Amino acid sequence: xxxxxxxxxxxxxxxxxxxxxxxxxxxxxxxxxxxxxxxxxxxxxxxxxxxxxxxxxxxxxxxxxxxxxxxxxxxxxxxxxxxxxxxxxxxxxxxxxxxxxxxxxxxxxxxxxxxxxxxxxxxxxxxxxxxxxxxxxxxxxxxxxxxxxxxxxxxxxxxxxxxxxxxxxxxxxxxxxxxxxxxxxxxxxxxxxxxxxxxxxxxxxxxxxxxxxxxxxxxxxxxxxxxxxxxxxxxxxxxxxxxxxxxxxxxxxxxxxxxxxxxxxxxxxxxxxxxxxxxxxxxxxxxxxxxxxxxxxxxxxxxxxxxxxxxxxxxxxxxxxxxxxxxxxxxxxxxxxxxxxxxxxxxxxxxxxxxxxxxxxxxxxxxxxxxxxxxxxxxxxxxxxxxxxxxxxxxxxxxxxxxxxxxxxxxxxxxxxxxxxxxxxxxxxxxxxxxxxxxxxxxxxxxxxxxxxxx
Amino acid sequence: xxxxxxxxxxxxxxxxxxxxxxxxxxxxxxxxxxxxxxxxxxxxxxxxxxxxxxxxxxxxxxxxxxxxxxxxxxxxxxxxxxxxxxxxxxxxxxxxxxxxxxxxxxxxxxxxxxxxxxxxxxxxxxxxxxxxxxxxxxxxxxxxxxxxxxxxxxxxxxxxxxxxxxxxxxxxxxxxxxxxxxxxxxxxxxxxxxxxxxxxxxxxxxxxxxxxxxxxxxxxxxxxxxxxxxxxxxxxxxxxxxxxxxxxxx
Numbered sequence: 001x002x003x004x005x006x007x008x009x010x011x012x013x014x015x016x017x018x019x020x021x022x023x024x025x026x027x028x029x030x031x032x033x034x035x036x037x038x039x040x041x042x043x044x045x046x047x048x049x050x051x052x053x054x055x056x057x058x059x060x061x062x063x064x065x066x067x068x069x070x071x072x073x074x075x076x077x078x079x080x081x082x083x084x085x086x087x088x089x090x091x092x093x094x095x096x097x098x099x100x101x102x103x104x105x106x107x108x109x110x111x112x113x114x115x116x117x118x119x120x121x122x123x124x125x126x127x128x129x130x131x132x133x134x135x136x137x138x139x140x141x142x143x144x145x146x147x148x149x150x151x152x153x154x155x156x157x158x159x160x161x162x163x164x165x166x167x168x169x170x171x172x173x174x175x176x177x178x179x180x181x182x183x184x185x186x187x188x189x190x191x192x193x194x195x196x197x198x199x200x201x202x203x204x205x206x207x208x209x210x211x212x213x214x215x216x217x218x219x220x221x222x223x224x225x226x227x228x229x230x231x232x233x234x235x236x237x238x239x240x241x242x243x244x245x246x247x248x249x250x251x252x253x254x255x256x257x258x259x260x261x262x263x264x265x266x267x268x269x270x271x272x273x274x275x276x277x278x279x280x281x282x283x284x285x286x287x288x289x290x291x292x293x294x295x296x297x298x299x300x301x302x303x304x305x306x307x308x309x310x311x312x313x314x315x316x317x318x319x320x321x322x323x324x325x326x327x328x329x330x331x332x333x334x335x336x337x338x339x340x341x342x343x344x345x346x347x348x349x350x351x352x353x354x355x356x357x358x359x360x361x362x363x364x365x366x367x368x369x370x371x372x373x374x375x376x377x378x379x380x381x382x383x384x385x386x387x388x389x390x391x392x393x394x395x396x397x398x399x400x401x402x403x404x405x406x407x408x409x410x411x412x413x414x415x416x417x418x419x420x421x422x423x424x425x426x427x428x429x430x431x432x433x434x435x436x437x438x439x440x441x442x443x444x445x446x447x448x449x450x451x452x453x454x455x
Numbered sequence: 456x457x458x459x460x461x462x463x464x465x466x467x468x469x470x471x472x473x474x475x476x477x478x479x480x481x482x483x484x485x486x487x488x489x490x491x492x493x494x495x496x497x498x499x500x501x502x503x504x505x506x507x508x509x510x511x512x513x514x515x516x517x518x519x520x521x522x523x524x525x526x527x528x529x530x531x532x533x534x535x536x537x538x539x540x541x542x543x544x545x546x547x548x549x550x551x552x553x554x555x556x557x558x559x560x561x562x563x564x565x566x567x568x569x570x571x572x573x574x575x576x577x578x579x580x581x582x583x584x585x586x587x588x589x590x591x592x593x594x595x596x597x598x599x600x601x602x603x604x605x606x607x608x609x610x611x612x613x614x615x616x617x618x619x620x621x622x623x624x625x626x627x628x629x630x631x632x633x634x635x636x637x638x639x640x641x642x643x644x645x646x647x648x649x650x651x652x653x654x655x656x657x658x659x660x661x662x663x664x665x666x667x668x669x670x671x672x673x674x675x676x677x678x679x680x681x682x683x684x685x686x687x688x689x690x691x692x693x694x695x696x697x698x699x700x701x702x703x704x705x
Binding site (some may be wrong): 045048050069070072074076077078079080081082083085086089090091092093094095096097098099102103106124135138139142290293295296311312313315316317320321323325327328329330331341342345346375389390393 | 573574575596597600603604608611612614615616617618619620621622623632636639640643644647648650651652653654655656657658659661662663664665666667668
């Protein structure tokens with residue numbers, strides 16, 4: 001329950017949430033929506049009591065909640081201990097639950113989320129979906145009245161999304177726990193929630209009610225503000241698909257780090273073509289992207305021409321690689337400097353550089369952020385910036401790893417339209433992705449990789 | 456058998472031997488300790504191959520240390536070889552041997568005992584047996600798990616710089632930039648982990664319980680007593696032979 005609640009993180013002049021009045025009854029299943037920056041995560045962390053004290057920020061109004069458990073977005077940073085059983089027990093230990101009772105609860109919680117693994121199974125060997133279910137089990141073992149999920153499926157492949165959703169559904173069937181979930185992709189949780197609350201950026205509640213009524217009344221407006229609403233999906237761009245010269249030929253390629261992850265890949269990548277690479281986590285998609293991008297050595301087969309033999313500054317004018325984690329690629333203190341890095345490396349004239357950078361800034365809606373530090377951008381902005389950095393040197397082949405990750409419906413549509421435009425101008429795009437909408441919208445060919453079964 | 460002994464006991468045993476051997480810098484005490492330790496190696500609970508793999512780096516580090524001291528150590532007595540700053544003498548040779556043996560005598564038990572320590576068990580032991588603050592112990596344990604992600608990050612950072620067109624020149628500057636980026640990423644990960652731990656009630660006012668009992672019984676004490684016996688024997692033989700040199704006072 002919140003009354004006039006607000007929170008301002010330390011060092012910021014803007015309130016993340018302000019003037020919020022809200023009452024959630026026991027047993028309700030709530031989907032919390034709002035455009036990026038509306039303060040959804042802040043509210044959830046406030047309810048969970050992990051925002052911190054006056055050193056971390058300033059609070060106003062009141063916010064009271066019953067005992068809650070919070071599951072966050074990133075599977076990797078939620079695993080706390082090395083063994084499955086110990087990890088689930090961690091929360092109970094902190095609550096001071098007696099030892100015998102802890103292990104009873106650990107067993108129950110693992111059953112509830114459907115993780116049928118030995119207690120000493122190593123947590124580093126779990127898939128993303130399993131890690132999120134482990135985090136859920138750790139929270140359930142603490143027996144909270146209120147279950148808080150902060151984009152729990154955002155980092156997962158489609159199988160992982162289903163695993164987590166089904167686990168939550170099963171848990172709720174057997175209890176009268178309250179659920180509050182934040183998620184951009186509305187359709188995942190639509191079937192199991194009975195109330196939708198839409199937060200307004202800058203403070204207050206925009207809409208509140210049963211899912212169907214909110215959707216009927218606000219669907220269009222929600223979609224326009226970037227929320228993925230069923231029935232209001234962004235339209236795919238139309239393309240004038242013309243195939244040109246071959247840019248890269250791939251014969252019997254085997255990719256992997258130490259062990260091969262995928263073998264016998266044959267491809268011909270041509271101007272104007274879009275190749276979608278799909279498949280579950282761990283099937284070697286990202287490794288294939290790095291290999292095609294001339295960054296790591298293939299384990300077998302051949303690429304012609306072989307991009308591995310090119311110098312770094314030759315590579316940027318021929319192949320633009322965008323990594324899964326944009327933060328790995330940032331090398332400059334400001335957005336503007338970041339965009340100039342590639343141009344400087346290849347010795348592009350100043351005028352030309354300025355023109356190209358300005359065009360990209362406008363096109364990818366980054367022009368208000370030129371002086372910002374790339375690390376301080378939102379997830380979606382980081383992604384767009386990393387795509388823009390690869391485009392400055394105009395490589396005819398773009399290799400993108402999860403290009404639409406973290407985009408809301410609006411920026412998704414803009415990015416897809418932009419890629420379609422590049423394709424029409426004769427660039428080739430290789431997109432590694434879990435996003436089936438992206439594949440449908442752009443890919444001319446789909447390469448489906450299969451999971452490698454560990455020996 | 457030794458595998459299941461409480462890590463706190465292994466830690467204590469290593470410390471007992473290390474302290475005794477750091478009190479004197481003679482070669483007799485180090486040799487006696489090392490000889491006794493080698494006799495006990497078959498009971499370390501490691502197979503021969505694992506043992507060799509663990510000890511090889513220690514051995515090479517010790518020999519390298521010895522070599523450096525032989526070449527550059529304090530000169531005294533007969534000189535065998537003299538080139539520039541290199542001066543191999545009776546004095547530097549005996550100091551080299553004593554140091555090599557000492558490094559081995561201190562490092563071998565530590566390495567062998569810790570080869571079978573699980574970090575989670577050590578944290579349990581530090582918290583329950585030594586009653587160190589659980590915040591400190593478990594915070595360190597969580598950080599340790601993140602360190603595995605460092606290598607992965609570093610590799611990605613390196614590839615990303617090639618992809619950005621800046622991997623041809625300025626190796627040193629690039630290294631500094633990469634190190635800074637790694638620092639930023641690590642802090643980011645650390646604060647996420649901290650939020651996740653807090654969300655599970657870590658650092659709350661409640662008195663913490665421990666899901667895994669950490670026992671400290673007869674076997675644990677036996678290991679420490681064995682270590683004390685090795686240390687005592689080493690010191691006794693050194694004193695008896697007149698080589699004991701307390702804190703290098705001679």
